[in-house]
Amino acid sequence: MLRSFLVWLQTSLGKGPEEFDPSWSEALLGSLNFWGLLEGTHLISLMLFAGVMLVIDLRLMGVALKTIPNSVITRRLLPLVLGGFTIMVITGTALFFAKPLVYYHNIWFRLKLCFLVLAGLNILWFHLVLHRHQDQWDALERPPTAVRLSGLASITVWLLVIIMGRFIAYNWYECGKPQTAFINQVQACATSEQGAVVIEAVHP
Amino acid sequence: MTLSDLFPALQPFVAHLVKVWPAYDIKANFAIWEVFHIVSVLMLGGASALVSLRILGVGLVERPIEETYRGVSRLITLGVLATSISGLLIGMANAERLYDSAAFLAKFIALIGGIVLSFKVLGPVAIGDRRSETRLWAGLGLGLWGLSVLVMATGGLVTPGLLHVLSAGSLMVLVVVQGRTRWLYGSGCLLVLAAMAVSTNLLFKPEDMASIDMANLVLSGLWFLWVLGFAMVRGRAILKEDGPSAFAQTIAYAQILVWVTAAAGGRWIAFA
Structure with a gap:
């Protein structure tokens, strides 16, 4: 919410009528x-x-x-x-x-x-x-x-x-960059536009 | 104007700096050192501003100026040392970028001017020492501040950083002018700000940087004259007759503004 x-x-907020x-x-x-x-x-x-x-x-x-x-x-x-x-x-x-x-x-x-x-x-x-x-x-x-x-x-x-x-x-921990699940969780990256990329998934 | 304009022959030396210890170690942890520098400037600026404000009749007015100065003098010394050392180190680690930055040159000159005023002038002024040597240091500090303002005023994209200095000066004058004069003065300042907003956002297209720079410079100059005019007309209100000497109060005003200039220059390095 x-x-x-x-x-x-x-x-x-405040956006005009044109695209x-x-x-x-x-x-x-x-x-x-x-x-x-x-x-x-x-x-x-x-x-x-x-x-x-x-x-x-x-x-x-x-x-x-x-x-x-x-x-x-x-x-x-x-x-x-x-x-x-x-x-x-x-x-x-x-x-x-x-x-x-x-x-x-x-x-x-x-x-x-x-x-x-x-x-x-x-x-x-x-x-x-x-x-x-x-x-x-x-x-x-x-x-x-x-x-x-x-x-x-x-x-x-x-x-x-x-x-x-x-x-x-x-931007060390910017959402969308591979990082630990904990950091993704703390920043609520899963709901961001860039999404959550878990480092273990990229570098197993 | 940048350091590369003034000393073009230094380019190879500047390029080599980052390869010298401890520059490469600092570059790896730049953010930490940057914070250390910011905190040092905050400590130095805050402690010396307290003394300046006391000279101007604000803050610890129940106590002598000398007591305020002696109470924070160690902080000022520590601030000068920490600012100089951290500034030198992060400067080494970021030398090539700073070498080409007008904002950095303005900040660097203002910083030295601020250190001269805080370290060599504020103390003697606060304790009522009237040695002629103090006036020489004051001349140097004020001259350096004037030079840093000049660098910023002619620095193209950096010029808007001067608005911080003008705003701080405007606020100081706004506090001391009274009654209808205050309204007239405040309205004039707002009018210049509105003209700036219209010219830089509506009147000229974003790609027309030359016109935008010129508009900024002309309107900043107008604003400066407006503030200076009121400061001179209302000089008696600004330099209080029942307070410390006019010299001491002038130093106090300049000392606050020189730190605002250094901070504005420092921030504007990232923008232009």
Whole structure:
């Protein structure tokens, strides 16, 4: 059902009456500069988001800006992080809209979404559990182990999100190429246009 | 303009680079090294942007600028080292392609300008050091940034990458202009963007690249003049009188824009 919706999104939404009229998704992908500008803006907003987020996490770990209380860092820098994140989500959604089926059948994109969920869970853990006792460790140069672990988890998960995002550009595991049944399964290649080719069938 | 235009005699050396260790090992794992480079730039750009924003009265305003700088100075040093080393290594592994890329030349020059500003100017500016040496480094950093913008502006298919720099500059000015002026200014920016969309997608055919390049360049120039005009007219609002010196604030603005230029150049290597 999800795939059918993405097929409609990619091929039918906004399509003109003529046979070769592009859909909005195809027009966006085929645009001369707009798609490139979206990708570039996605990367530049990543610099704002991830660069500042890294500093916040390093403060939680007691590595950077140790003389400034965590509450000051969060209050003053979180708006910048949210600003960067908002632009990233808008440009990321537009990039997905340009090639929804490619992303749907891409293992790196699926892993990226998983790590985004993990990052969200880490934020929840921080706010629901660690944040409640912040007055006890707010000004400490070296916060308690649980807080430092949360900072480390955040850096690790966001790093993995960035790595997965970059790997999407590589076609190592593209559907239609011979690969293990597991990879085919994870990417739902059997439902893709290229189909699932199991490596054992090609090279027994 | 590309490195191959500037140094054509280097072609055999560049072609040989990929056969030199560690280039061939890196080429085999290029994606990993590329991510390492991107993360290094994110760290360097993010940490130095925090200091620049603080100078401009955004971010950690409750604390002295010097404290913000000292808190992230090790990250900046680490970022400079990691960016330089990873850039050199992935550059070796991809040398022939980069040698012919205007986007790479723009990125390379902006990167060096950014490193000069982050490493030699931002620190003294943040701690209020008024040595004349700092102004010389600032001149070098700003000059390199100007050169990278020039390379991008004359780089044909790369020129649209400048829109990132213009957008970032426009947003900064949009934040500081007030009231009706903000609406007038914002409308002008949107009008230029609309003209760009119409000229590159409707007015000229996709195969007419010369006309599209010219339209991009002329409209980018118009947009630049529009932003610069408002920045100069509203200079007092942009350079706050109750903040650090005008020099410090100019460096802070330039420092943010030079990293945007480096990132835009880097991304545009893949497109043109």
